[in-house]
Amino acid sequence: MSPVSPATPAIEVAGIGRVFGRQAQEVTALREVTFEVAQGEIVALLGGNGAGKTTLLKILSTVLTPSWGTARVQGFDAVEQPRRVREALGVVFGGDRGLYGRLSARDNLRYFGMLGELGRAQLRRRIPEVLAQVHLEQAADRRVETFSKGMRQRLHLAIGLLTRPSVLLLDEPTVGLDPVEAQSLRETVLALRDEGVAILLTSHYLLDVERLAQRVVLLHEGVVKQQCSLAEFTRQVGHVATVTVRGTGVLPDLAARPPQDLSTLAVRQEGDSWEIDVWPKEWSADVFTELGRLFGGVAVRDVRVQDMRLEEAFASQSGPGRAEEAAP
Numbered sequence: 224m225s226p227v228s229p230a231t232p233a234i235e236v237a238g239i240g241r242v243f244g245r246q247a248q249e250v251t252a253l254r255e256v257t258f259e260v261a262q263g264e265i266v267a268l269l270g271g272n273g274a275g276k277t278t279l280l281k282i283l284s285t286v287l288t289p290s291w292g293t294a295r296v297q298g299f300d301a302v303e304q305p306r307r308v309r310e311a312l313g314v315v316f317g318g319d320r321g322l323y324g325r326l327s328a329r330d331n332l333r334y335f336g337m338l339g340e341l342g343r344a345q346l347r348r349r350i351p352e353v354l355a356q357v358h359l360e361q362a363a364d365r366r367v368e369t370f371s372k373g374m375r376q377r378l379h380l381a382i383g384l385l386t387r388p389s390v391l392l393l394d395e396p397t398v399g400l401d402p403v404e405a406q407s408l409r410e411t412v413l414a415l416r417d418e419g420v421a422i423l424l425t426s427h428y429l430l431d432v433e434r435l436a437q438r439v440v441l442l443h444e445g446v447v448k449q450q451c452s453l454a455e456f457t458r459q460v461g462h463v464a465t466v467t468v469r470g471t472g473v474l475p476d477l478a479a480r481p482p483q484d485l486s487t488l489a490v491r492q493e494g495d496s497w498e499i500d501v502w503p504k505e506w507s508a509d510v511f512t513e514l515g516r517l518f519g520g521v522a523v524r525d526v527r528v529q530d531m532r533l534e535e536a537f538a539s540q541s542g543p544g545r546a547e548e549a550a551p
């Protein structure tokens with residue numbers, strides 16, 4: 224980790240804009256984006272398709288230059304000092320891209336470490352350390368093609384950690400993972416934050432944002448539509464998931480037992496079968512107590528939980544707003 228003052232923001236984006244193409248084909252991906260990520264903080268960068276998230280991550284990782292504005296990582300300018308920025312930064316773009324299935328996890332780490340200009344001695348020391356950090360020691364010498372999605376995602380993270388970055392760009396860390404794998408990956412990410420790593424996270428899942436981030440930056444058509452604490456964001460979103468309870472026979476008497484920690488209910492009934500959606504405002508043990516109270520004593524056949532995708536939240540929040548303003 225680089226010796227920076229705790230007062231220096233880990234990421235500092237000031238008035239960034241990016242235009243692609245020329246004249247008739249011109250597309251303004253970013254108009255005016257300003258925000259900071261403090262040392263040891265996790266900020267979720269959110270926005271619907273085409274909002275500008277990828278463009279911003281590319282600017283921060285020095286792959287793309289901005290058309291205007293400045294981006295700094297640990298105080299280093301992404302355009303003037305790209306090498307220093309790359310030294311401070313770990314970039315984890317997950318999914319199935321980029322790993323070599325026929326190589327072991329250890330050999331993938333060696334390969335990417337060498338591309339990242341780490342020396343042999345450094346790699347000998349770092350590889351076991353990052354394998355331990357992401358809990359892949361036991362699988363280190365297995366071919367990656369035998370890995371689950373969660374293990375692959377862990378390996379991506381390990382590669383991003385090889386250079387001991389103090390800032391991580393984490394793109395969709397839990398996409399395609401089952402709930403257990405997703406939760407265990409989140410715990411690894413939280414452990415990194417506790418070690419002081421600053422993280423800019425993009426995700427389509429509210430649960431990731433809720434469990435990981437302290438603050439939210441919401442992009443819409445290339446401008447920051449909203450910046451707020453996680454508490455404020457989830458309050459505005461209203462609910463974290465849809466729980467669908469299906470049963471047969473007598474409906475629970477919801478009028479007699481008005482729901483508490485659940486925001487709304489929708490009831491569907493066909494013949495003898497019924498289906499009720501409830502929307503918990505947040506995940507807590509109280510939600511399960513409340514579900515037990517509402518549905519105790521009726522014939523429940525199954526319960527399904529669908530974590531809310533952020534698109535649903537944006538549907539209510541991504542109105543035109545500031546995005547209508549003229550580009551600078």
Ligand SMILES: Nc1ncnc2c1ncn2[C@@H]1O[C@H](COP(=O)(O)OP(=O)(O)OP(=O)(O)O)[C@@H](O)[C@H]1O
Pocket residue numbers: 243244250251252270271272273274275276277278279
């Ligand atoms: N190389 C490019 N040439 C032209 N237009 C581009 C280019 N890259 C991005 N854009 C446009 O810039 C806008 C922002 O794209 P960007 O990929 O940054 O959005 P995003 O928020 O990452 O979306 P998604 O969630 O769909 O990945 C879009 O309108 C996109 O079509």
